[in-house]
Amino acid sequence: MLQLADMNLWSGRTDTEDGKAGERWHQRITPLQLDSEPGLAILGFVSDEGVRRNKGRIGAAKGPRILRLAMANLPATFDAPLYDAGNVKVEKEDLESGQSLLGARVSELLNGGHFPLVLGGGHEIAYGSFQGIARWMRELHREKTLGVINFDAHLDLRIPAPKGSSGTPFYQIAEQCEINGRPFNYLCVGAADNANTPALYNRADELGVKVIRDRDITSWQLESVKEQIREFIDGVDFVYLTVDLDVFPAAVMPAVSAPAGRGLSLELFEPLLDTVLDSNKVCLADMAEFNPYFDIEDHAARTAARIGFQIANGATANR
């Protein structure tokens, strides 16, 4: 089901004495219209179903609402128009229809020249985002290639058993690529050995997945990690960026189904995220797994909002 933008969520502090330079997202954002000029479009994916099927801790369906509240007060530091495109809501445990609807909505946004910033929902969001990008590329960029960059403690390459979940999206994407004779280019940054079984690493090998483990991301290896990311991006025309918030240490990101034992620190993540965004190849970004029930005084919501802020600024910088 499609839900219209709830503009009541966008409220916060106003500093009228500072004029335009004092504006925040809640003052800039407008509901997306059919004929809106290209801009940054925030779209929610209201879904608990993927995490439920993956035997996780339910609550990510509240993510889009709480993340909007957390982002409302961000400074409006970019010139591009900012829109709320409403939500896609998964109904009656019918995840497949929800993902397909998300795909349809995403391809509309991309066709309209927008940069979609999609807020989950569990990581089953990725299979919906991908469907939208694939449709847009089929219609407008047939000869181009796509790379998926996933910041995540998990590979999410589980085999649907029998149905998809928050643990299966990149396997499902690989299957779609195979069916359509397209290359499967997938880079997972931040995978934790204590959170992925050998079966999952073996599958990553079989599928030619590039994995950068969390333990190999340190301040003294940062340049090498950036180089590996750049090399991956050099091999594709467009990038689909997905951030599973459980890639961060549990102390800064407790608000997820499966908090990390180690995690990638924000100090290391932020320059890596800039490396991805600076490529100017990112066509869509999403954030997954935010579960406000496990937040502590909105600390994790603020962290997620900061990441949204960095993505929004980076994605609009050269548009």
Ligand SMILES: N=CN[C@@H](CCC(=O)O)C(=O)O
């Ligand atoms: N989105 C993916 N989630 C993890 C969950 C792991 C866990 O529940 O411990 C996965 O399937 O690997």
Ligand SMILES: [Mn+2]
């Ligand atoms: Mn994860």
Ligand SMILES: [Mn+2]
């Ligand atoms: Mn994930």
